[in-house]
Structures are given as structure tokens and as C-alpha cells.
Amino acid sequence: MAKRTFKIWRGNAEGGEFVTYETDITEGMVVLDAIHQIQSESANDLAVRWNCKAGKCGSCSMEINGKPKLSCMTRMNSMPATGEIVIQPMKAFPVVKDLVCDVSYNYERNKMIPPFSPRPREADGTHRMVQDDVDRIQEFRKCLECFLCMDVCHVHRDHGKQKEFSGPRWMIRLASLEMHPLDIVDRIPLIKKEHGSGYCNITRCCTEVCPEHINITDNGIIPLKERVVDRFYDPIAMLMRKVFGPRKPHKKLPVIND
Amino acid sequence: MSHDIKTIEHDVIVIGAGGAGLRAAIECSAHGLDTAVVCKSLLGKAHTVMAEGGMAAALRNADNRDNWAVHFRDTMRGSKFLGVYRMAELHAKQAPERVKELEDWGAVFDRTKDGLINQRNFGGHRFPRLAHVGDRTGLELIRTLQDHGIHQGFEVYMECKAVKLIKDGDAVAGVLCLWKDSGRFMLLKAKAIILATGGAGKMWRVTSNSWEYTGDGAAMAYDAGAELMDIEFVQFHPTGMVWPPSVRGTLVTEGVRGEGGHLRNSEGKRFMFNYVPERFASETADTEEEAAKWLAGDKEARRPPELLTRDVVARAIYNEVKAGRGSPHGGAFLDIASNRPAEYIKKKLPSMYHQFKELAELDITTTPMEVGPTTHYFMGGIRVDPDSQQATTVKGLFACGECAAGLHGANRLGGNSLSDLIVFGKLAGDGAAAYAKGLGTAPSISDDQVTDAVRHVTAPLNRETGENPFQLHDELCEIMGEHVGIYRTEDGLGAGLEKLVGWREKIKNAKAHASSQYNAGWHEALDLESMAVVSQAVAMAAKERKESRGGHSRADHEVEDYDHWGNINIILKKGDDDEMVLSHYQREAPDPFLEKIAKATVEELDAMTASGEVEI
Numbered sequence: 001m002a003k004r005t006f007k008i009w010r011g012n013a014e015g016g017e018f019v020t021y022e023t024d025i026t027e028g029m030v031v032l033d034a035i036h037q038i039q040s041e042s043a044n045d046l047a048v049r050w051n052c053k054a055g056k057c058g059s060c061s062m063e064i065n066g067k068p069k070l071s072c073m074t075r076m077n078s079m080p081a082t083g084e085i086v087i088q089p090m091k092a093f094p095v096v097k098d099l100v101c102d103v104s105y106n107y108e109r110n111k112m113i114p115p116f117s118p119r120p121r122e123a124d125g126t127h128r129m130v131q132d133d134v135d136r137i138q139e140f141r142k143c144l145e146c147f148l149c150m151d152v153c154h155v156h157r158d159h160g161k162q163k164e165f166s167g168p169r170w171m172i173r174l175a176s177l178e179m180h181p182l183d184i185v186d187r188i189p190l191i192k193k194e195h196g197s198g199y200c201n202i203t204r205c206c207t208e209v210c211p212e213h214i215n216i217t218d219n220g221i222i223p224l225k226e227r228v229v230d231r232f233y234d235p236i237a238m239l240m241r242k243v244f245g246p247r248k249p250h251k252k253l254p255v256i257n258d
Numbered sequence: 259m260s261h262d263i264k265t266i267e268h269d270v271i272v273i274g275a276g277g278a279g280l281r282a283a284i285e286c287s288a289h290g291l292d293t294a295v296v297c298k299s300l301l302g303k304a305h306t307v308m309a310e311g312g313m314a315a316a317l318r319n320a321d322n323r324d325n326w327a328v329h330f331r332d333t334m335r336g337s338k339f340l341g342v343y344r345m346a347e348l349h350a351k352q353a354p355e356r357v358k359e360l361e362d363w364g365a366v367f368d369r370t371k372d373g374l375i376n377q378r379n380f381g382g383h384r385f386p387r388l389a390h391v392g393d394r395t396g397l398e399l400i401r402t403l404q405d406h407g408i409h410q411g412f413e414v415y416m417e418c419k420a421v422k423l424i425k426d427g428d429a430v431a432g433v434l435c436l437w438k439d440s441g442r443f444m445l446l447k448a449k450a451i452i453l454a455t456g457g458a459g460k461m462w463r464v465t466s467n468s469w470e471y472t473g474d475g476a477a478m479a480y481d482a483g484a485e486l487m488d489i490e491f492v493q494f495h496p497t498g499m500v501w502p503p504s505v506r507g508t509l510v511t512e513g514v515r516g517e518g519g520h521l522r523n524s525e526g527k528r529f530m531f532n533y534v535p536e537r538f539a540s541e542t543a544d545t546e547e548e549a550a551k552w553l554a555g556d557k558e559a560r561r562p563p564e565l566l567t568r569d570v571v572a573r574a575i576y577n578e579v580k581a582g583r584g585s586p587h588g589g590a591f592l593d594i595a596s597n598r599p600a601e602y603i604k605k606k607l608p609s610m611y612h613q614f615k616e617l618a619e620l621d622i623t624t625t626p627m628e629v630g631p632t633t634h635y636f637m638g639g640i641r642v643d644p645d646s647q648q649a650t651t652v653k654g655l656f657a658c659g660e661c662a663a664g665l666h667g668a669n670r671l672g673g674n675s676l677s678d679l680i681v682f683g684k685l686a687g688d689g690a691a692a693y694a695k696g697l698g699t700a701p702s703i704s705d706d707q708v709t710d711a712v713r714h715v716t717a718p719l720n721r722e723t724g725e726n727p728f729q730l731h732d733e734l735c736e737i738m739g740e741h742v743g744i745y746r747t748e749d750g751l752g753a754g755l756e757k758l759v760g761w762r763e764k765i766k767n768a769k770a771h772a773s774s775q776y777n778a779g780w781h782e783a784l785d786l787e788s789m790a791v792v793s794q795a796v797a798m799a800a801k802e803r804k805e806s807r808g809g810h811s812r813a814d815h816e817v818e819d820y821d822h823w824g825n826i827n828i829i830l831k832k833g834d835d836d837e838m839v840l841s842h843y844q845r846e847a848p849d850p851f852l853e854k855i856a857k858a859t860v861e862e863l864d865a866m867t868a869s870g871e872v873e874i
Contacts, residue, residue, distance in 0.1 A: 012775065028502020030617070040728035044779030045772040049300070051468040054508045054613060056397065057303045073616050096439050097776040107301065107408075107416075115409045116364030127361050128373035134366050138391065141366055141398060142608075145302055173405075180364070 058144025149206035165199035276304035277679030278659025279454030285687025309396025310511035312388025313676035315353035337667025426701035429653035441774025457636035473792035488638030490799035498632025530563035589630035646689030658686035668808025724769025
């Protein structure tokens with residue numbers, strides 16, 4: 001392959017601009033390789049976050065030709081054959097410098113979630129769960145925390161409702177706890193109120209960009225919304241609660257064959 | 259404190275937020291200490307996240323013949339008997355409870371049919387022992403510790419680089435840190451400091467390691483007067499990707515072989531049958547038929563030779579390629595597609611499937627992978643007390659995980675790293691807590707030490723012109739690859755050491771352009787200083803050890819020398835004139851009972867267990 005031109009956003013919270021660079025592209029390169037080459041050749045101080053370069057840590061999220069992606073998993077040969085490649089930081093987070101954003105919002109949101117609390121271990125000192133029951137939360141636990149889903153969530157990106165709605169990553173984290181067979185905490189009221197599950201209107205943009213192909217909307221957010229509806233808006237359930245007292249959150253416990 | 263540097267005081271500072279650092283911080287908090295973690299990256303991104311195959315613990319869920327003594331024996335044999343017996347004992351005995359504790363904190367491991375934590379086979383482990391989650395076990399470990407840890411009350415300083423340990427007499431008193439985003443300094447005072455900074459695999463170009471792996475902990479500890487031990491033992495993992503060039507070195511989990519993957523050369527031969535070391539011959543299958551029976555679950559059959567220890571497999575692939583029997587891009591063929599159905603592969607090795615599909619445009623459910631050795635792990639590091647994890651020569655300084663030496667000796671078994679993190683992370687937390695609580699008055703810090711350190715660290719920004727730090731890093735990789743690679747020689751190491759002298763002169767003139775705000779070139783220049791210490795230590799120790807053992811292979815001394823070198827650990831320490839001083843540590847005789855277990859045959863150990871001599 002030959003030289004390619006990159007327009008990379010350079011700047012900080014006060015402002016910035018696109019700067020043009022050229023670098024040689026060889027077989028198998030990913031966009032992050034090209035950025036590293038530019039950094040080494042002509043922009044030593046270029047700020048870019050990355051760690052594993054193998055799609056496992058979720059650090060190198062950015063917008064490549066307008067699409068939110070992990071730059072370490074975006075091959076150069078998947079780019080249009082000609083023309084400039086435009087690279088900019090994730091839009092839904094404040095910029096620190098160049099391609100690096102301030103993602104501290106996510107760490108604050110995580111802290112708001114009551115931690116996992118298991119039922120006691122069984123008499124033999126183990127916890128028993130069957131694979132079928134953990135398959136669905138193992139899907140959610142694949143999350144790398146790349147925050148690409150947060151970047152495309154229009155409740156954040158376009159409407160700035162970060163305070164009202166925690167966003168897809170944290171819905172998935174909540175779902176992984178809510179559906180955990182061992183967990184005994186009831187987070188449904190919190191999911192409704194503090195985390196604002198009602199704000200998601202199921203456009204599935206988050207699911208589309210997930211590099212781990214987690215079915216965020218259908219397998220995570222919609223079931224949470226349903227549980228909220230069951231709890232707060234189902235008139236028959238409300239009547240039952242009035243008559244029989246508040247219902248304990250239903251958690252399916254595993255059935256183990258001896 | 260001096261100038262405009264913000265100073266914060268804690269009881270304990272943990273440097274590094276991978277599995278070991280987070281586990282240590284959780285323990286310190288549990289002891290009621292005011293604790294803080296400092297990490298170079300964001301929380302949850304440390305190198306632990308890349309671990310794939312699993313964590314080794316004799317839970318006995320997948321095969322009830324397993325127990326701590328078998329795990330201990332496997333670890334010592336894997337270490338080529340250079341591991342610290344006491345550490346291997348603690349590790350084997352405590353790993354099961356540490357793994358179960360992760361489950362109490364929310365980890366969701368793959369399950370057995372009975373609903374227990376499932377365990378898989380791995381190299382050098384006699385029984386299926388690795389608790390795992392597909393091939394993303396490291397992510398599960400770090401996320402579990404992270405999500406549990408944030409509710410334990412310790413502070414986390416993210417994207418903050420520890421640059422220098424500050425001492426008060428012969429004890430640590432604090433650490434100077436640099437905020438990456440603002441370029442400002444912060445001084446953390448503490449009674450005890452725990453290093454959990456990982457290895458230094460970034461000194462080689464073909465590596466499975468992330469940018470963080472620059473040996474910062476080893477270098478800071480060395481600078482503060484600690485001893486480095488076994489640093490010549492660098493593990494070259496047998497299976498890294500070899501194609502395309504930009505991902506050369508990226509890890510291919512040993513889980514592929516654990517799940518039944520075969521290694522073949524260009525002639526289609528399963529060459530590992532030709533590389534079985536004598537000591538392992540009685541426990542290894544000698545025909546493809548027997549290996550196939552083992553994979554099918556026959557408990558009488560012996561293990562396939564692909565599951566020999568990593569040092570053996572890495573050398574075998576290297577030699578096959580050298581003999582002209584390599585794959586098109588200079589590796590060996592790793593074939594899982596012929597042995598397992600596509601759905602099984604996607605379920606048990608999802609990230610391998612994804613990684614090859616995305617990065618190499620290859621479908622591992624139909625096509626063999628090409629793999630070759632890649633720099634992976636430092637067995638050596640900071641020498642510590644086996645029980646408390648305190649550095650041998652610096653009071654109040656503790657080390658755990660990859661940056662500490664001892665557990666793995668000359669070669670680490672796959673899966674023993676993640677269990678190392680949680681076992682010794684906890685013990686380091688206990689050790690640091692006991693030390694901090696026993697300390698009467700907090701140590702004090704002199705302004706001069708801090709001012710000097712700040713001047714030194716900011717020098718790359720302040721000089722007018724100088725060398726490009728990224729190119730200097732590239733030069734180091736060139737030197738290490740050529741002279742301190744998988745096979746080493748006296749002459750090669752000598753030449754390498756010479757080149758390193760010149761290279762260290764150059765890095766004194768590294769230049770970082772532009773401002774101090776999130777400046778990648780500046781951070782690179784600082785990492786080079788850590789690598790300068792560790793590269794010299796590895797090359798010196800490798801030149802000194804005139805034998806081949808585990809991860810250290812000498813083309814000019816090919817045998818394992820048990821009479822002499824088997825009893826010696828090489829130690830490196832800073833001398834009075836700042837020169838690196840090498841010495842031999844004559845190993846003391848191990849505990850006779852532990853030695854008996856480690857050196858027993860399979861039959862002898864089984865008899866010891868049956869008679870109750872070994873309690874399980």
C-alpha cells in the first residue's frame with residue numbers, strides 16, 4: 001500500500017483544529033498503527049489513549065470518518081480506498097487533549113450502583129449456578145468499557161441528559177446484576193429513578209457500535225424496562241401489593257440435579 | 259511541602275491497578291487503612307485485562323484427583339526447581355479460596371454440569387485446573403475487583419504515573435507522581451508502598467504486552483535500593499500471532515491447546531512429540547492415538563505434548579522454523595478446527611475467533627492459525643519475603659504480581675499468573691497493613707529529594723533539542739531482539755550490553771516537544787528510564803547464568819546445570835557509586851517435606867496422599 005492522508009483533531013478543552021498528516025501504510029495495519037506511526041514520525045506529543053492493541057481493553061475509542069470505533073480493531077483496508085481519513089475524539093465526552101476524552105462520568109455512574117451482594121454460600125462452601133442461567137449475564141460481562149455505546153446514545157450526544165439517564169453501559173451493568181442468579185439486592189426503583197431507564201427509546205444505536213456485539217438494547221435495556229413497568233405501572237400487581245404486602249424481587253434460583 | 263506540589267497523605271499507596279494492585283488495595287482497606295491506588299491508565303484497563311486462559315487453583319471441580327500438593331509439584335517442576343518453595347506452597351494452598359472469594363464479589367465463571375466453577379486443561383498442569391470465562395478470564399478478574407473495589411473506600415488516582423520512590427533513611431516515605439492530563443506533580447506520603455506494576459515486555463518488538471509494561475516498579479525499587487532477582491528469566495509465550503506484521507506478537511491463548519489444538523509444521527507433522535524433555539516423558543503421551551484418547555476424556559491416557567510447559571513449546575517452534583519447517587510467515591500451524599466443532603470453538607474461544615477474524619481475516623473454526631514465540635512475562639523482579647511480600651532490603655516497600663520474583667522461578671505455568679495476583683496481592687496487603695500499623699511515627703520527606711526528582715523528570719521538556727523518544731524505544735527493541743532474545747550467547751549478550759551503554763547515553767538526551775499536558779513523547783521518555791534499568795539487569799544476569807533453564811536459553815550452554823546453577827539465584831542491586839552490582843545468592847535447603855513432594859514421581863505423590871502424609 002502507499003501513503004495515506006489523515007486529518008486528526010488536535011487541541012484541548014479550549015478549542016482545536018484538524019491537522020493533516022501523511023504516513024505509509026503497509027499490509028495488515030489498523031488505524032491505531034497509523035496513528036502511532038504519525039506520533040513517532042511527526043507528532044510526538046499527540047495524545048491518544050490505548051493499551052492492549054488487541055480489542056480487549058477498550059481504551060482506544062475514537063471517531064473514524066465519523067464512526068465511533070476501536071482504532072485497534074479497525075483495519076486500514078476497511079477504509080475507503082482513497083481520500084482523507086478523518087479522526088476525532090468521541091463527541092459525547094469533554095475533550096482533554098487531541099483524541100483523549102474525559103470519561104470520568106462513567107466512573108461516577110458506576111459508583112452509584114449498589115454492589116453485587118450474594119446469597120450465602122451453600123453448606124459445602126460453594127455457589128451453584130447452571131451455565132444456562134449465567135449465559136445471559138456473561139454476555140453483558142463481555143463489556144470492555146470502551147464507552148462507544150455512550151458516545152452514540154443520543155440521549156447523551158444530542159440531548160445532553162447525562163444527569164437524567166446513565167446510558168447504555170450502565171444499563172448493561174445494572175442488567176448484569178439484576179439478572180445475576182446469586183444477587184439479592186433490589187435495584188429496580190433505582191433503575192427507574194436515578195438511572196432513568198425510561199429515557200432510552202430503543203433506537204439500538206448502542207447495540208450497533210458495540211465491539212463485543214453485546215445485544216445491549218434487546219437483551220439488557222428492554223428487560224430492565226419491562227421489570228420497571230411490572231413493578232410500577234402494572235395495575236393488577238399494584239393491587240396485589242396493596243392486599244398482600246410488597247413483593248420480594250423475583251430472582252430465579254437455579255435448579256440443580258443431584 | 260515544597261513549592262506548588264500538592265501533597266496528600268495516606269497509610270498505604272498501591273502502585274498499579276491490575277489484579278495484584280487492586281487485590282492488595284482491597285485487603286489494605288479491609289484492615290482499616292487509608293489506602294490509595296495510583297495507575298498509569300484508566301481503572302480497569304491494566305494489563306490483567308488481556309489475560310485469556312484462566313486462573314489456576316486446585317478447586318477439584320473438574321477432576322477430584324487434584325489437590326494443593328499436585329498444584330505445588332506442577333509449579334515447582336514448571337519453575338525448573340528455581341521457584342521459592344514457600345511461595346509455591348502458599349500459592350497452591352490459598353488459590354482456591356481466593357477464586358471462590360471472587361465469586362462472592364460477582365465474578366461469573368463458566369460452570370460444570372453440577373453448577374460449580376468449571377476448570378480447563380493447560381500446559382504443565384496435571385489436571386484440569388484453570389477457572390475461566392471463555393478466553394476472557396482477565397477481563398472478568400479485573401472487572402470483579404474493580405466493581406468490588408470502588409465500594410471499599412480506597413482512593414484511585416488514574417492516569418497518574420509514579421515516577422520516584424522517596425525514602426526516609428532506609429524506609430520508604432512516599433512517591434512522587436505525575437498527572438498525565440495536566441502534567442502536574444503530586445506527592446503522596448505513606449507509611450507503606452505496594453508495587454504491583456507488572457513486567458517489562460515492551461523492551462521487545464514482538465511482544466504480547468501493552469505500552470504500560472516498561473518495568474517501572476522494578477526500576478523504582480532498584481533505585482530505592484531493592485534487590486532484583488531471577489530477572490534473566492523472561493517468558494517467551496509459544497503462541498503469538500505472526501501475521502499480519504502489525505499484530506505480530508499479539509497473544510493466542512494457551513487455551514487453544516488446552517481445548518485440544520494441535521501444533522504442526524509445514525510437513526504436517528505434530529512436531530511436539532520430538533521435543534519431550536526427559537523429566538516429563540513418563541507423564542506425556544508418546545503417540546497421537548494416546549493424545550486423542552486423553553482429549554476424549556480417558557483418565558488413563560497421558561497428556562498431549564502440546565501441553566508441555568511454555569519454555570519447551572516456544573523453543574520447539576523456534577527450532578522448527580529455523581530448520582526450515584515453518585509456516586509461510588515463519589511460525590507453526592496451530593489447528594483447533596480439525597479437533598472441535600465450530601460452535602464449541604466460538605463458545606470456548608470467542609475472543610480468539612474474533613481476533614483472527616478481525617485482524618488476520620482468518621476463520622479459526624475452519625483454518626489453522628500461524629503462531630510463533632512472543633515476549634510475554636517476567637518471572638523475575640523485586641526480591642521479597644515469601645510471607646509478607648516486603649522487599650528484602652527496603653523497609654515499608656512491598657511487591658506483588660509480575661513485578662515480584664519468586665513464585666515462578668525459571669518458568670511460569672500458564673494460569674499461575676492470575677492466581678499469583680490474587681494470592682500475593684492479598685498477602686502484600688496483609689504485609690503492608692501489619693507494617694504500617696506497627697510503625698510509630700510516619701516517615702518524613704525532605705524537600706531536596708522531591709526538588710531533584712522534579713528537575714530530573716522535567717528535563718526532557720526543558721532541553722532545547724534532543725533525541726526522539728519513540729525512535730529511542732525502537733532502538734532498544736532492536737538491541738534486545740538481537741542480543742537478549744529467546745536464544746542467548748556469551749558474545750551476543752556482551753555486544754548487547756555494550757550497545758546498551760551507548761543507548762543509555764542517548765536517552766539522557768531524550769527530548770519531549772510542546773507542553774506538559776498529556777504529552778505522549780514525554781511519557782515515553784520517562785518510560786525509557788525504567789527500561790534502561792531493566793534492560794541492563796536482564797542482559798547482565800543472562801550473561802552471568804551459563805546454563806539453559808526455563809525461559810533462559812543459552813545456545814552456548816545448552817544443559818540445565820543442577821549441581822551449580824540450580825542452587826543459585828542471581829541478584830542485582832544498585833552499588834555505592836550507582837553502578838549495577840551482580841551477586842549470587844546461594845539458595846538455602848528447602849523444607850524437606852516440600853522438597854519431597856516437588857521431586858516425587860506421580861506414583862509416589864499419589865501414595866503420599868493416600869497414606870495421609872499429604873493432607874488435602
